[in-house]
Amino acid sequence: NKVHTLSVNGDYLYTTDNATDVVKIIKVNKTIDPFDQSVSVNPQIVKSLDLGLNPEQSTGTGSHEVVVRNNRMYIASKDNSHNSDYGWVHIYDVTNPANPRLLKKFTNFTQNGVTKTMARAHTVIPSEDGKLLVVAEERQNGNVYIFDISNIDQENDPDAPVWKSTLNATSVGIQATSPHHPHLHGNLLFLPWYEAGLQAFNLTNPAAPVHVGSFDTFAGTSTLYNGNWG
Numbered sequence: 001n002k003v004h005t006l007s008v009n010g011d012y013l014y015t016t017d018n019a020t021d022v023v024k025i026i027k028v029n030k031t032i033d034p035f036d037q038s039v040s041v042n043p044q045i046v047k048s049l050d051l052g053l054n055p056e057q058s059t060g061t062g063s064h065e066v067v068v069r070n071n072r073m074y075i076a077s078k079d080n081s082h083n084s085d086y087g088w089v090h091i092y093d094v095t096n097p098a099n100p101r102l103l104k105k106f107t108n109f110t111q112n113g114v115t116k117t118m119a120r121a122h123t124v125i126p127s128e129d130g131k132l133l134v135v136a137e138e139r140q141n142g143n144v145y146i147f148d149i150s151n152i153d154q155e156n157d158p159d160a161p162v163w164k165s166t167l168n169a170t171s172v173g174i175q176a177t178s179p180h181h182p183h184l185h186g187n188l189l190f191l192p193w194y195e196a197g198l199q200a201f202n203l204t205n206p207a208a209p210v211h212v213g214s215f216d217t218f219a220g221t222s223t224l225y226n227g228n229w230g
Contacts, residue, residue, distance in 0.1 A: 009068040012097045013043070016063040021053040021077060023063055025097045046098040051090060051105075053077060061086060065123045070130055071095045072103075078120040083139050087121035089161075091152060104152045104161070109145075111163045118145070123181050132206055133161065134182045134189060138225075142178040143168045144191060146206050164206040167191070172199060172211060181230045194218070194227040 004018035013026040025047040031040050053061040065076040073094045079086035088107050092100040107118050122138035131150040137143050147161040169176050176196035183190045189201040189209070197216035201209040218227030 005065045007066050007068045007073075009071070009094070009097075012046075012068075012094075014066045014068050014073060014094075016066045016075070018062045018064045021051040021061050021063050023049040023051070023066055023073075023075060025049060025094070025100070027097070047100065049092075049100055051075070051077065051088070053088060061088070064121070067125060068094060069126055069128070072126070072130060073100060074124045074126055074133070076121040076124040076135065078122060078138070080120065082119065084119050085117045087118035087137060089118065089121055089124050089133075089135055091149070093155070101155050103155060103157050104149070106161060109147070109161055109163050111166070116163075122179075125182050125184050127184055128186075132164075132184070132203065134184060136179045136182050136191070138178050138180060140177055141168065144179050144182065146203065146209065148206065165209055167201070167209060169193070169196070172196075174199065174214075176227070177225060180225075180228070183230075188212075192228040192230050194225055194229075195220070197228045 002017050003015045005016045007014045011028055013028055015024045027044050027046050029042040060081055061079040063075055063077045067074045071094055073092040075090040077088040091104040094100050108115050120137050120139040123136045125134045133147045133149045135145045144167040146164045148164055149161050151159040174196040176193045180192045187204045189203050191199045193199050195218045200213040202212050203209055
């Protein structure tokens with residue numbers, strides 16, 4: 001009964017509700033009357049994609065963010081009742097939107113020889129060329145993970161995402177509760193960080209992000225999710 005996030009790719013609309021782990025894929029059929037140029041739309045659901053997270057973990061895991069670029073669908077899912085785990089990333093091939101093919105699903109990854117578990121994955125953003133993936137955790141002391149996913153190219157790919165670097169409030173030198181909704185434009189990562197406002201990074205070398213600027217939009221401090229969302 002709600003749409004939390006949507007993404008458009010060609011004639012298809014992709015939506016998540018942040019309440020269930022189901023992604024709806026909708027064909028938007030548009031016709032234009034040749035006489036008066038009026039437009040009519042007949043949307044049809046071609047796929048309700050159940051990610052299978054409930055009850056794999058708990059009954060409260062919801063698909064939070066969906067982004068589709070170049071016929072690949074990237075989904076971030078989280079359970080708001082867990083602060084240290086229960087965060088998922090899915091990557092699908094949606095060349096045929098009615099039949100998505102799972103390329104990769106992960107919550108764990110290896111960082112410097114240590115296995116990490118993602119928590120409350122809020123947003124997943126790919127680079128325009130599909131080689132990098134930025135994942136932000138919405139939680140206290142949340143991390144922003146940067147992965148190389150250029151080796152993930154086949155169905156149920158056994159290759160793992162390659163961890164390149166992590167950004168968090170300590171490493172950036174800011175005082176803020178949580179990152180929120182990253183955006184990638186070329187090599188620049190724009191990252192809203194609630195109380196710390198907007199933070200900008202150069203990812204030319206994704207293993208060593210360079211903090212290139214900031215703009216504080218929130219006059220005050222808080223331990224809650226206040227300030228810059230996007």
